[in-house]
Amino acid sequence: MEKNYIEGGLGEMNYNYINKTELKVSEIGFGTWPISGHGMGSADEQQSLHTLFHARDRGVNFFDTADMYGFGYAETLLGKVFKHHKDDVIIATKVGMQWDNQGNLRKNLRADYIRQACEDSLKRLQTDRIDLYQLHWPDPETPLEETMEALSRLVDQGKVRYVGVSNFSVEEMKEAGKYLPLVSNQIEYSLLERSPENEVIPYASKGQISILPYKILGRGILTGKFKGVAHFEKGDWRSEEEIFKQEQLAKSLAAVEQLRPIAESYGCSISQLVIAWALRWDMVPSVIIGARRPEQISESCADLNFSLHTEHISQINALFEQPDKQNN
Numbered sequence: 001m002e003k004n005y006i007e008g009g010l011g012e013m014n015y016n017y018i019n020k021t022e023l024k025v026s027e028i029g030f031g032t033w034p035i036s037g038h039g040m041g042s043a044d045e046q047q048s049l050h051t052l053f054h055a056r057d058r059g060v061n062f063f064d065t066a067d068m069y070g071f072g073y074a075e076t077l078l079g080k081v082f083k084h085h086k087d088d089v090i091i092a093t094k095v096g097m098q099w100d101n102q103g104n105l106r107k108n109l110r111a112d113y114i115r116q117a118c119e120d121s122l123k124r125l126q127t128d129r130i131d132l133y134q135l136h137w138p139d140p141e142t143p144l145e146e147t148m149e150a151l152s153r154l155v156d157q158g159k160v161r162y163v164g165v166s167n168f169s170v171e172e173m174k175e176a177g178k179y180l181p182l183v184s185n186q187i188e189y190s191l192l193e194r195s196p197e198n199e200v201i202p203y204a205s206k207g208q209i210s211i212l213p214y215k216i217l218g219r220g221i222l223t224g225k226f227k228g229v230a231h232f233e234k235g236d237w238r239s240e241e242e243i244f245k246q247e248q249l250a251k252s253l254a255a256v257e258q259l260r261p262i263a264e265s266y267g268c269s270i271s272q273l274v275i276a277w278a279l280r281w282d283m284v285p286s287v288i289i290g291a292r293r294p295e296q297i298s299e300s301c302a303d304l305n306f307s308l309h310t311e312h313i314s315q316i317n318a319l320f321e322q323p324d325k326q327n328n
Helices: 045-057 073-082 111-125 144-156 170-177 200-207 218-223 246-257 260-266 270-278 294-300 310-319
Strands: 015-017 024-026 028-031 062-064 090-095 097-099 105-107 130-135 160-166 184-188 210-214 287-290
Touching: 024 028, 028 045, 028 294, 045 073, 045 294, 073 090, 073 111, 090 111, 111 130, 111 144, 130 144, 130 184, 144 160, 144 170, 160 170, 170 200, 184 200, 200 210, 218 246, 218 270, 260 270, 260 310, 270 287, 270 294, 270 310, 287 294
Parallel strands: 028 062, 028 287, 062 090, 090 130, 130 160, 160 184, 184 210, 210 287
Antiparallel strands: 015 024, 097 105
């Protein structure tokens, strides 16, 4: 169900509860993949630490990571920054992507791996409890009953407060929910990827499962700052993604330019408009924004007070047509 408007805009920072939890999270969540040095080029540690502190100073209290981001490095950074501020921040991490000494990844949601991975994450985060523990990707080789029973034990032991999933379909959410209540599903959702509107978002709304969108700014395409063919440094996975191919990118950028007058009518940037568009859903308490530099997170947290009008939502949706429902 869509909100009638974004109450208070993004203001000085609004906070919403993840459904069925006591976790009151900032509407802007900080995604740590870009500062992990894994998949988006190299990362400077001092700059990353400064960016994390800056985000907290701007009111961000929700930090999302995963054990495989930088093969533990992103969790270690968060532990270093927030070890003395555990009561001030909410940290979500993920499990299910196991790596070897060569950096090769494979899906693994077996009970024994989850137990060990949780212990490792707790150590890196320098905490005794994970606020939100998420299954990173479905593992077709492991029965969900085994996975969810392992998570249930971690909850009973006080090592995990709440359980969520990431990149799960409706059928996978239904199956997981048989064994343990799910509070959230973190999914790719943006103007460039609207297929969750077909099934995942409606199901989440009925089941009171919060949606935590990532890639909301389309890997930067939806910021209004890309001017042509993108060039990325070696090791940046974006260079291999279809959305950055010349023809597709040109089409997307043309649509983004048509967002500019709508954004100007609110006195905001294009990226701020896109964030407000995602937050229109009742079940979206926070959007995950990746940042490598302080100024990147500053723009997302900018002081805005506006109501996103229904006619503008319709205009925005028309610019980025929803994929055929059969393709969800």
